[in-house]
Amino acid sequence: MVIPVPLPGHSFLLVLCGLELSWSCPRHCICYTAPTTVSCQAHNFLSVPEGIPPDSERIFLQNNKIHRLLRGHFSTNTVTLWIYSNNITYIEPSTFQGFSLLEELDLGDNRHLRSLAEDTFHGLSRLNALHLYRCGLSSLPNNIFQGLRNLQYLYLQDNHLKFLQDDTFMDLHNLSHLFLHGNRLWSLNQNTFRGLRALDRLLLHQNQIEWVDQLAFHDLKRLTTLYLFNNSLIELSGQCLDTLPALEYLRLNDNPWSCDCKALSLWEWLKRFRGSTSSVGCQAPADLAGKDLKELRKEDFPNCSPTPNSESRAQTNNLSGTVNPSMNRGVAVGSGGQTHIVSKDQRSTRPGLAAQTPEGLRTVKGECRPSLHCQCLYDFITEHLRVLYTYICFSAFVSHSNGAQITKIRRKTEQKSRR
Numbered sequence: 001m002v003i004p005v006p007l008p009g010h011s012f013l014l015v016l017c018g019l020e021l022s023w024s025c026p027r028h029c030i031c032y033t034a035p036t037t038v039s040c041q042a043h044n045f046l047s048v049p050e051g052i053p054p055d056s057e058r059i060f061l062q063n064n065k066i067h068r069l070l071r072g073h074f075s076t077n078t079v080t081l082w083i084y085s086n087n088i089t090y091i092e093p094s095t096f097q098g099f100s101l102l103e104e105l106d107l108g109d110n111r112h113l114r115s116l117a118e119d120t121f122h123g124l125s126r127l128n129a130l131h132l133y134r135c136g137l138s139s140l141p142n143n144i145f146q147g148l149r150n151l152q153y154l155y156l157q158d159n160h161l162k163f164l165q166d167d168t169f170m171d172l173h174n175l176s177h178l179f180l181h182g183n184r185l186w187s188l189n190q191n192t193f194r195g196l197r198a199l200d201r202l203l204l205h206q207n208q209i210e211w212v213d214q215l216a217f218h219d220l221k222r223l224t225t226l227y228l229f230n231n232s233l234i235e236l237s238g239q240c241l242d243t244l245p246a247l248e249y250l251r252l253n254d255n256p257w258s259c260d261c262k263a264l265s266l267w268e269w270l271k272r273f274r275g276s277t278s279s280v281g282c283q284a285p286a287d288l289a290g291k292d293l294k295e296l297r298k299e300d301f302p303n304c305s306p307t308p309n310s311e312s313r314a315q316t317n318n319l320s321g322t323v324n325p326s327m328n329r330g331v332a333v334g335s336g337g338q339t340h341i342v343s344k345d346q347r348s349t350r351p352g353l354a355a356q357t358p359e360g361l362r363t364v365k366g367e368c369r370p371s372l373h374c375q376c377l378y379d380f381i382t383e384h385l386r387v388l389y390t391y392i393c394f395s396a397f398v399s400h401s402n403g404a405q406i407t408k409i410r411r412k413t414e415q416k417s418r419r
């Protein structure tokens, strides 16, 4: 028999089959036990309500208008915390400090969040699912996912991410699902996905990806599903996909594929692949536009030399040119600058640019519009704008993993400052 006995405030005393147990429940919320749960969803709360019992394991605050999360709002006993679809603009870095029992954290659909402190999630050693979709994030700080060794689901889709630092996911040895679709990514580098040895699903569709390093997927030995549709890919080498032994589902549709000799290694890979693939619609050359690369025959690749192996790919042209730092546009904080590269080498249709940073080489976004002198305008990321670094110009889509592939050091730029 349960006899609720009203007490002053919003506390109740339950006498439950002779057992006494008392707790309070925040106004407008519903509380229950086994597991101890506080449900405060959809009540126009502007801040986290007071009086959440400290022993609460599950806290549901979704669909309110909460603005800020601060240290002390929740207790370290929390196992499940849902605060999606609020209006969180700030999370105090120590909000989740010591939350060693937390397994699920849903912060999704807080469109004005925009940034997170590096240590926000540090110490969440049991965290299994982290939802950060549709949070207006344009970048992720270094080490943001450090130590999340139990994480299996990471939802980062529908943000404004342009760039992922090397080794961002390094500690996530148990990650199974990584959702990055609907962002603004343009390049996948050799170490973008390093460490993701258990990854099963990688969703990268609806980005602006035009560069995939040949070794970008090198650690993903258990990946079964890769979505790259609706991006800006002109080419993708078969060698790159060869590093994915468990792949079963691949979607490459809605990219501006060029089905000339550049496509030969992908065509060969598709012939070998036993899993399921989307269509791979050709946009160029003109006589193949609209065709599916998978349907082409060997005869459609006349005069193509055999697929270069990685060694011959290392043969790049040395480009000469000018890197003109004064063309730095200095737009919004943390976004971009522009560098003008003029290559005099007409053989090179698509030169690339890498920046020698203290952490190693970083590729730079290139949108090359070939002209007589192969003039390229590059938008580049400014994570290192204030750092003195060296530009390296190299041709074609070669991996820069091997130092021998890098051709010519262009010049050292002066210190760039946006101020």
Ligand SMILES: *[C@@H]1O[C@H](CO)[C@@H](O)[C@H](O)[C@H]1NC(C)=O
Binding pocket: 065, 087, 089, 112
């Ligand atoms: C959410 O927060 C932003 C930034 O503080 C504000 O401009 C916006 O009006 C808020 N939206 C709602 C629905 O409260």
Ligand SMILES: *[C@@H]1O[C@H](CO)[C@@H](O)[C@H](O)[C@H]1NC(C)=O
Binding pocket: 149, 150, 151, 152, 174
């Ligand atoms: C990884 O996830 C599995 C469940 O798939 C779990 O059993 C295991 O304990 C996790 N390992 C680590 C190191 O967290």
Ligand SMILES: *[C@@H]1O[C@H](CO)[C@@H](O)[C@H](O)[C@H]1NC(C)=O
Binding pocket: 182, 206, 207, 230, 254
């Ligand atoms: C591709 O993605 C963009 C958003 O990034 C979207 O507007 C467009 O409809 C998508 N196109 C296709 C064919 O899915």
Ligand SMILES: *[C@@H]1O[C@H](CO)[C@@H](O)[C@H](O)[C@H]1NC(C)=O
Binding pocket: 316, 317, 318, 407, 408
């Ligand atoms: C490019 O430049 C590097 C260093 O200056 C040189 O070792 C290499 O032989 C050059 N490659 C070509 C194809 O000219």
